[in-house]
Amino acid sequence: MADNRTGKDPVEIVVLPCSGLDKEAGSASREISLLLSERGVPVVCPVLYQRSPKKYEKELGAGRLVVIDGCKTGCASKLAAERGLKIARKLTVTEAAKALGVKAGKDPHLTEALREMLPSLAEELLASEPTAAPTVDGAETAFSGAVGYREFSVDKFLFRVPVSGFFFNENDCWARVEGVRARVGVSDYVQQSASDVIFFDPPAIGAEVSIFDEVGSLETTKTALDIISPVSGKVTSVNQQVVEAPELINEDPYERGWAVELELTDFESDRELLMDCPAYFDYLKQKAEREHDELYGG
Amino acid sequence: MEMDARPTKVGVLSCSGESEAEGTITRNAVRLVMEKYKPGLVVSLCLPLYLAGDGGERDFAKKVPVITVDGCEKSCARLATEKYSGEVESYLDVRDLLKQWDVTDKLSRSHPGKLEEELTERVAQQIVKLVDHLIEEGKVDIGGEG
Amino acid sequence: MVEQTNSKKVYVIPCSGIGKPTASVGREAVYRVIEDKRPECADTICLGLLTLGDEETAAKVRNSDVITIDGCAKDCASKNVEASGKPPIISHRVHDYLKEHRDLKPETVLDIGEPGKKLAEVIAEDIAEEIDQLQGKDTDHREGE
Numbered sequence: 001m002a003d004n005r006t007g008k009d010p011v012e013i014v015v016l017p018c019s020g021l022d023k024e025a026g027s028a029s030r031e032i033s034l035l036l037s038e039r040g041v042p043v044v045c046p047v048l049y050q051r052s053p054k055k056y057e058k059e060l061g062a063g064r065l066v067v068i069d070g071c072k073t074g075c076a077s078k079l080a081a082e083r084g085l086k087i088a089r090k091l092t093v094t095e096a097a098k099a100l101g102v103k104a105g106k107d108p109h110l111t112e113a114l115r116e117m118l119p120s121l122a123e124e125l126l127a128s129e130p131t132a133a134p135t136v137d138g139a140e141t142a143f144s145g146a147v148g149y150r151e152f153s154v155d156k157f158l159f160r161v162p163v164s165g166f167f168f169n170e171n172d173c174w175a176r177v178e179g180v181r182a183r184v185g186v187s188d189y190v191q192q193s194a195s196d197v198i199f200f201d202p203p204a205i206g207a208e209v210s211i212f213d214e215v216g217s218l219e220t221t222k223t224a225l226d227i228i229s230p231v232s233g234k235v236t237s238v239n240q241q242v243v244e245a246p247e248l249i250n251e252d253p254y255e256r257g258w259a260v261e262l263e264l265t266d267f268e269s270d271r272e273l274l275m276d277c278p279a280y281f282d283y284l285k286q287k288a289e290r291e292h293d294e295l296y297g298g
Numbered sequence: 299m300e301m302d303a304r305p306t307k308v309g310v311l312s313c314s315g316e317s318e319a320e321g322t323i324t325r326n327a328v329r330l331v332m333e334k335y336k337p338g339l340v341v342s343l344c345l346p347l348y349l350a351g352d353g354g355e356r357d358f359a360k361k362v363p364v365i366t367v368d369g370c371e372k373s374c375a376r377l378a379t380e381k382y383s384g385e386v387e388s389y390l391d392v393r394d395l396l397k398q399w400d401v402t403d404k405l406s407r408s409h410p411g412k413l414e415e416e417l418t419e420r421v422a423q424q425i426v427k428l429v430d431h432l433i434e435e436g437k438v439d440i441g442g443e444g
Numbered sequence: 445m446v447e448q449t450n451s452k453k454v455y456v457i458p459c460s461g462i463g464k465p466t467a468s469v470g471r472e473a474v475y476r477v478i479e480d481k482r483p484e485c486a487d488t489i490c491l492g493l494l495t496l497g498d499e500e501t502a503a504k505v506r507n508s509d510v511i512t513i514d515g516c517a518k519d520c521a522s523k524n525v526e527a528s529g530k531p532p533i534i535s536h537r538v539h540d541y542l543k544e545h546r547d548l549k550p551e552t553v554l555d556i557g558e559p560g561k562k563l564a565e566v567i568a569e570d571i572a573e574e575i576d577q578l579q580g581k582d583t584d585h586r587e588g589e
Contacts, residue, residue: 022573072544094544106573155307155341156358195464196516198542221466221516221542221549247517247539314460316471316488325462329554346459346520349495350527374492381496408475 014063016044018076025070025093025104035122064088077244161281168280171228183258195222197246202238233262304439305362311343313375319405320369327421359383459521465550466538467515476568495524509533
């Protein structure tokens with residue numbers, strides 16, 4: 001794809017489009033990336049990247065990553081997330097089209113209405129500063145230590161609680177503290193009770209949060225719930241992988257499924273209102289046994 | 299079934315029965331028992347999850363008395379339980395039940411109507427009887443409830 | 445119209461999980477495909493029978509394409525079909541559709557309600573088109589190109 005570069009000044013982005021062949025939005029994703037390629041932007045072929053990730057090492061290391069998804073299935077975003085890439089900007093064609101009153105169809109051939117939008121969408125991607133929340137590269141943070149777990153079961157459900165290093169509030173949200181930073185998420189009990197997470201709406205970067213404030217919200221197939229922060233601080237980043245693939249919260253609620261990272265403002269005070277891991281284990285065991293039947297109906 | 303103290307739940311495993319009308323009746327009857335007639339006592343086990351080996355279904359089925367409800371003589375639910383968890387306490391074959399009840403109408407797997415609903419209700423009552431039998435035999439501790 | 449190049453049935457298999465309304469949506473979608481949209485070239489089989497090694501069921505899918513639709517991220521239909529020795533050619537998750545149709549959340553396991561039925565319809569439409577593609581059928585959208 002780098003072969004398509006022209007003599008124009010290269011811009012410092014690299015594009016990863018989806019390869020959707022079955023819908024108009026997928027075709028649009030491809031067209032936008034071709035327009036960007038004509039402007040000197042390297043384009044990563046998602047299929048080739050899957051098979052030979054090394055092929056695009058240079059391009060991905062040199063530019064800010066722009067992901068173009070045709071639809072909210074988010075295949076390109078998920079691919080980026082799986083590879084641990086930081087997404088600087090993301091475009092979802094169906095959403096952008098909807099905002100302009102255009103509906104992308106099932107037929108993969110581009111309609112005139114959608115085709116007319118594409119150059120302006122491409123220009124926006126070239127012109128904009130990164131708008132996505134900064135991702136946190138696991139290698140750069142201190143939150144990479146192995147987590148041990150204790151388990152208990154209620155009926156057929158097995159609940160896990162970390163052995164140490166986490167602090168919990170009574171809303172079953174946790175904070176994992178490392179120095180002046182903390183990551184926040186929801187417990188295994190929440191993800192099992194609330195069922196499959198389909199959306200994560202993150203807070204704004206820079207938002208000041210007090211203990212017990214809402215710091216993002218989840219929508220599941222069963223309900224909607226707020227993430228209640230166990231700590232006070234300023235939101236410094238959001239887990240973009242969870243934004244793209246909220247089911248990570250179900251799969252790995254304490255590690256890969258973290259939601260938000262904060263710079264702490266007063267952890268010593270907050271700590272007095274929280275449960276450490278052993279206390280939360282005992283608390284949760286009683287709660288789960290008491291509430292299980294009501295929540296699950298068996 | 300391994301048990302130390304008496305269990306307080308009964309596991310009921312239904313077949314998935316996509317291709318047969320009796321499968322739909324089976325699935326709905328089990329759900330009805332769990333939601334309406336024995337809430338809190340009956341825990342429905344998910345057959346696809348059970349077969350895939352994920353979740354705690356198989357271990358749970360080793361700890362509680364299990365009733366299997368199958369849509370036909372192929373008995374997927376019963377066979378799966380015997381294979382992965384141990385013998386079942388009791389089982390139902392819904393196709394067999396329908397024969398006993400002289401049901402000869404063609405039933406719908408996808409659009410259950412009045413007849414299918416009535417049969418679902420009758421099958422649910424059969425399951426309830428089996429659960430009550432387990433309670434009478436002292437195989438489950440209901441603590442005064444159920 | 446291009447002649448049908450593959451006359452074998454396509455088997456569409458839901459997970460049929462009993463615990464989640466999304467599993468009921470998957471089941472409903474399958475019925476819409478095999479009974480309403482593509483009855484002549486699609487059918488379903490019992491996942492339990494396939495997984496437990498029923499020979500009659502295995503013979504049906506052996507030389508046919510299988511599409512699965514899972515009600516949650518546990519992917520039981522996809523995993524069980526794969527474990528039977530015949531990986532699905534296409535796998536769907538109801539959740540991926542819910543992400544695109546946030547307003548079509550199903551109600552309960554026993555009654556998915558109107559939103560659930562609409563979601564099932566969306567899924568069924570997609571699967572019907574996939575079946576057409578698998579069977580080599582030309583589709584209407586080529587007209588007027």
